[in-house]
Amino acid sequence: MRVNFTVNGRPQEADDVWEGESLLYVLRERLGLPGSKNACEQGECGSCTVRLDGLPVCSCLVAAGQVEGREVVTVEGLADHAGQRACGSDAGGTSLDEAKQWQAEGADSQAGEGVELSPIQQAFIDAGAVQCGFCTPGLLVAADEMLEHNPDPSDADIREALSGNLCRCTGYEKIMDAVRLAAARQSEGV
Amino acid sequence: MPNGVPTKITQGSRTKGGIGESTLRPDGILKVTGEFAYSSDMWHEDMLWGQILRSTVAHAEIVSIDTGEALATPGVYAVMTYDDLPTEVKNYGLEIQDTPVLAHGKVRHHGEPVAIVAADHPETARRAAARIRVEYRELPVITDEASATAPEAPLVHENRTDHHIGHVPHPNIVHRQPIVRGDVAEARGRADVIVRGEYHFGMQDQAFLGPESGLAVPAEDGGVDLYVATQWLHSDLRQIAPVLGLPPEKVRMTLSGVGGAFGGREDLSMQIHACLLALRTGKPVKIVYNRFESFFGHVHRHPAKLYYEHGATREGKLTHVKCRIVLDGGAYASASPAVVGNASSLGVGPYVVDDVDIEAVALYTNNPPCGAMRGFGAVQACFAYEAQMDKVAKELGMDPVEFRQLNAMEQGTLMPTGQPVDSPAPVAELLRRVKAMPMPPERQWESSEGPDVRQLPGGLSNTTHGEGVVRGVGYAVGIKNVGFSEGFDDYSTAKVRMEVIAGEPVATVHTAMAEVGQGGVTVHAQIARTELGVGRVTIQPADTQVGSAGSTSASRQTYLTGGAVKHACELVREEVLDKGRRKFGSYHPAWATAELLLERGKVVTDAGEVLADLVDVLGDEAVELEREWRHRPTEPFDLRTGQGNGHVQYSFAAHRAVVEVDTELGLVKVVELACAQDVGKALNPLSVAGQIQGGTTQGLGIAVMEEIVVDPRTAKVKNPSFTDYLIPTILDTPTIPVDVLELADINAPYGLRGIGEAPTLSSTPAVLAAIRDATGLELNRTPVRPEHLTGT
Numbered sequence: 014m015r016v017n018f019t020v021n022g023r024p025q026e027a028d029d030v031w032e033g034e035s036l037l038y039v040l041r042e043r044l045g046l047p048g049s050k051n052a053c054e055q056g057e058c059g060s061c062t063v064r065l066d067g068l069p070v071c072s073c074l075v076a077a078g079q080v081e082g083r084e085v086v087t088v089e090g091l092a093d094h095a096g097q098r099a100c101g102s103d104a105g106g107t108s109l110d111e112a113k114q115w116q117a118e119g120a121d122s123q124a125g126e127g128v129e130l131s132p133i134q135q136a137f138i139d140a141g142a143v144q145c146g147f148c149t150p151g152l153l154v155a156a157d158e159m160l161e162h163n164p165d166p167s168d169a170d171i172r173e174a175l176s177g178n179l180c181r182c183t184g185y186e187k188i189m190d191a192v193r194l195a196a197a198r199q200s201e202g203v
Numbered sequence: 204m205p206n207g208v209p210t211k212i213t214q215g216s217r218t219k220g221g222i223g224e225s226t227l228r229p230d231g232i233l234k235v236t237g238e239f240a241y242s243s244d245m246w247h248e249d250m251l252w253g254q255i256l257r258s259t260v261a262h263a264e265i266v267s268i269d270t271g272e273a274l275a276t277p278g279v280y281a282v283m284t285y286d287d288l289p290t291e292v293k294n295y296g297l298e299i300q301d302t303p304v305l306a307h308g309k310v311r312h313h314g315e316p317v318a319i320v321a322a323d324h325p326e327t328a329r330r331a332a333a334r335i336r337v338e339y340r341e342l343p344v345i346t347d348e349a350s351a352t353a354p355e356a357p358l359v360h361e362n363r364t365d366h367h368i369g370h371v372p373h374p375n376i377v378h379r380q381p382i383v384r385g386d387v388a389e390a391r392g393r394a395d396v397i398v399r400g401e402y403h404f405g406m407q408d409q410a411f412l413g414p415e416s417g418l419a420v421p422a423e424d425g426g427v428d429l430y431v432a433t434q435w436l437h438s439d440l441r442q443i444a445p446v447l448g449l450p451p452e453k454v455r456m457t458l459s460g461v462g463g464a465f466g467g468r469e470d471l472s473m474q475i476h477a478c479l480l481a482l483r484t485g486k487p488v489k490i491v492y493n494r495f496e497s498f499f500g501h502v503h504r505h506p507a508k509l510y511y512e513h514g515a516t517r518e519g520k521l522t523h524v525k526c527r528i529v530l531d532g533g534a535y536a537s538a539s540p541a542v543v544g545n546a547s548s549l550g551v552g553p554y555v556v557d558d559v560d561i562e563a564v565a566l567y568t569n570n571p572p573c574g575a576m577r578g579f580g581a582v583q584a585c586f587a588y589e590a591q592m593d594k595v596a597k598e599l600g601m602d603p604v605e606f607r608q609l610n611a612m613e614q615g616t617l618m619p620t621g622q623p624v625d626s627p628a629p630v631a632e633l634l635r636r637v638k639a640m641p642m643p644p645e646r647q648w649e650s651s652e653g654p655d656v657r658q659l660p661g662g663l664s665n666t667t668h669g670e671g672v673v674r675g676v677g678y679a680v681g682i683k684n685v686g687f688s689e690g691f692d693d694y695s696t697a698k699v700r701m702e703v704i705a706g707e708p709v710a711t712v713h714t715a716m717a718e719v720g721q722g723g724v725t726v727h728a729q730i731a732r733t734e735l736g737v738g739r740v741t742i743q744p745a746d747t748q749v750g751s752a753g754s755t756s757a758s759r760q761t762y763l764t765g766g767a768v769k770h771a772c773e774l775v776r777e778e779v780l781d782k783g784r785r786k787f788g789s790y791h792p793a794w795a796t797a798e799l800l801l802e803r804g805k806v807v808t809d810a811g812e813v814l815a816d817l818v819d820v821l822g823d824e825a826v827e828l829e830r831e832w833r834h835r836p837t838e839p840f841d842l843r844t845g846q847g848n849g850h851v852q853y854s855f856a857a858h859r860a861v862v863e864v865d866t867e868l869g870l871v872k873v874v875e876l877a878c879a880q881d882v883g884k885a886l887n888p889l890s891v892a893g894q895i896q897g898g899t900t901q902g903l904g905i906a907v908m909e910e911i912v913v914d915p916r917t918a919k920v921k922n923p924s925f926t927d928y929l930i931p932t933i934l935d936t937p938t939i940p941v942d943v944l945e946l947a948d949i950n951a952p953y954g955l956r957g958i959g960e961a962p963t964l965s966s967t968p969a970v971l972a973a974i975r976d977a978t979g980l981e982l983n984r985t986p987v988r989p990e991h992l993t994g995t
Contacts, residue, residue, distance in 0.1 A: 048237015
């Protein structure tokens with residue numbers, strides 16, 4: 014079958030999709046967007062979290078056919094998504110110019126330099142919330158979604174919002190730090 | 204006060220981004236934007252998907268395999284079984300080559316690979332694999348020590364020829380290591396109290412999030428290029444090339460992004476299967492396990508039965524320890540022999556005990572194969588000896604921390620192996636520090652709006668509002684070896700290049716070190732900046748075009764590959780300075796007389812005077828060299844007495860756990876898990892904290908939730924999914940305050956101590972001790988389940 018939907022603001026068309034394919038498979042294997050991760054493919058780990066019409070979902074549990082005509086935001090589109098929210102200003106977000114001030118220092122590889130990041134992406138780098146990084150895309154999408162509607166979360170709020178995202182490396186402490194940091198920077202940016 | 208000297212750094216600290224700073228990960232931007240290429244993200248035009256058919260029973264003869272229907276499935280390019288293997292070598296293994304690439308006439312555990320399929324879509328491959336008909340004739344299963352060593356026990360491996368068979372009491376025992384020092388019988392006579400205990404440690408899974416995966420691309424020269432996630436490229440290569448019938452140079456391996464490892468990628472998983480299918484079909488083949496398969500696709504942490512006897516005088520001095528540790532190695536050897544070496548040599552913990560009688564064995568059974576996982580044999584022992592320490596303290600009426608401090612080892616203490624601990628061992632100090640941390644406030648869940656159930660046992664299940672909830676506090680401390688032990692030639696290799704690019708001096712570091720998330724790439728760049736005084740460092744992708752880095756295991760990579768990078772940088776620096784002396788020596792006497800350093804892109808004297816710009820010294824010539832670097836040699840343990848200088852370095856951490864237990868429902872909330880650890884030198888403090896917190900959380904997992912459940916009647920795995928095998932979520936994980944001590948080990952680069960594993964040891968027994976404190980129950984197994992607390 015053919016599936017038409019919008020990914021990160023761009024219309025996409027996927028052909029020859031088998032009915033059993035998940036949204037995750039179509040993103041990763043047909044649209045060249047492997048940022049959403051495949052840690053369990055059974056809805057338990059959150060590494061494949063994307064926004065579907067604004068709501069965070071496990072893309073491994075969404076059949077590709079279900080997204081016909083709908084809007085998907087993945088980690089690859091997170092910076093743009095946060096940027097548009099900041100321009101709208103009603104969510105109290107941070108402008109991209111401000112976000113750039115937090116550009117990671119000491120980057121040792123040319124790859125990825127000069128990339129625009131959302132506040133939550135930058136905070137994950139700065140706070141040391143990334144180790145192997147496999148859980149990171151899903152956590153970023155989930156944390157960004159929480160900050161969108163809860164810009165001043167308590168620790169318990171953060172833990173509750175991210176409880177569907179497993180991380181095996183960090184013990185979550187630096188992830189907590191990163192979300193607190195992004196929230197603080199976001200509120201300073203108002 | 205603890206012994207130890209502050210670390211002296213030869214090169215100055217004036218170059219930004221050097222060691223000791225919390226520089227940020229070079230792969231951080233790629234990882235937060237989704238651009239970082241993990242092994243499961245590999246893609247190639249015209250690639251096929253590989254699928255493995257695994258045994259549905261644990262122990263059986265294979266009567267027949269019919270691949271006809273699978274081969275006839277449209278979209279299928281190849282189906283291979285044992286009969287299709289290309290060469291005489293058909294087994295592989297880390298130490299003992301006992302693992303068949305594909306089952307030959309027999310399967311020895313549930314989930315053993317029997318056949319492989321390549322097809323143009325992963326679902327086609329899965330369905331084709333399901334159409335392979337395998338007829339099994341089931342055999343009795345061996346599941347524990349009693350069934351393994353019974354008089355009529357079938358042998359898991361017949362006709363063993365490995366180097367352990369000569370000293371084991373039964374062919375179903377992989378390896379046995381006794382450690383005997385002093386005279387336990389005599390010491391027992393001096394004991395005022397004797398405490399015995401029997402403990403059971405469950406089977407833990409590494410549960411790294413990035414599934415086993417990779418891409419094999421057949422090459423025109425008949426070889427294969429393999430992109431894969433692993434912990435040790437060269438160890439993989441040594442096992443892969445022979446079964447493909449290829450010389451090692453025709454198997455070119457490149458490390459893909461690794462989504463965690465924790466020991467679970469020491470053994471091969473899909474590597475050989477993908478290469479076989481690629482060579483058979485002439486097409487690139489990608490294999491990605493799903494989570495269900497991942498539970499069968501790698502070894503686990505050994506479950507263990509541990510029998511301990513501790514004696515102590517009335518004054519609180521340990522007289523002796525006698526223990527027996529039985530590790531279940533499962534169907535194949537994997538790393539079992541080395542795990543036995545660790546469990547035995549570290550079996551009494553970080554304490555002074557002159558009279559010891561230790562025995563550790565690993566069994567061959569039909570349970571899932573077990574091997575490396577963070578903590579590697581030391582974890583199981585720590586769980587048991589720390590429970591014993593609490594029991595003895597209780598028997599003596601002493602404070603458990605004071606009792607530990609009274610018996611704590613220090614620099615100069617002899618290990619049970621007779622090896623002196625020759626660098627700081629601040630065991631008592633770590634306990635003091637962790638005890639001195641402020642306690643989390645009582646009844647944190649209370650607020651003016653009523654209880655916040657998210658902070659209570661049971662959490663959002665809303666099972667209590669505080670009624671039946673009791674707090675407990677527990678302590679534990681552990682000792683872990685760093686690096687490969689027992690005489691292994693443990694080395695790493697680094698290639699370092701220095702040149703001018705775009706008017707700026709640049710260092711390039713190339714190693715085969717597997718970056719699995721730990722941050723080795725960050726540290727390598729920091730070392731190069733410190734040693735070469737440059738701002739910009741490029742880290743080359745890890746591959747087999749450079750010498751071996753050894754494994755990303757045993758807390759060893761910063762020590763070993765960090766040490767190799769430091770060593771190579773020092774030699775490059777000498778060459779650069781020689782170049783400078785030849786070019787500019789006649790202009791300034793200091794070139795000949797002063798101690799020269801490279802800092803901030805310049806050659807400077809130790810007094811800080813600038814002699815030349817590195818850009819001018821280097822000109823358009825590059826300085827490059829590749830060198831191996833070793834830690835000091837170790838010795839094997841004597842097979843009878845266990846004596847020998849077997850370890851390189853020791854690492855220590857202590858934990859304090861605060862838990863709240865709903866005693867009516869048996870639910871546990873870990874409120875805080877504080878850790879104090881000596882790291883020698885924190886090369887990157889942010890990463891050090893991350894390692895400690897991550898390791899601590901894996902210890903929490905085995906304390907209260909994680910266990911692979913194997914049916915004792917069938918040896919089949921009952922919970923191979925994240926639905927049924929639980930790892931800690933962010934709601935299960937408490938705050939983890941960390942206190943880092945830096946006492947240099949003068950034998951190690953920068954005085955550093957390997958840090959990754961020690962926190963996984965003491966975390967589990969601290970949580971168990973806290974639950975015992977809250978409930979008064981004995982709790983001699985881990986993980987603790989609700990029924991153990993409620994008695995239901």
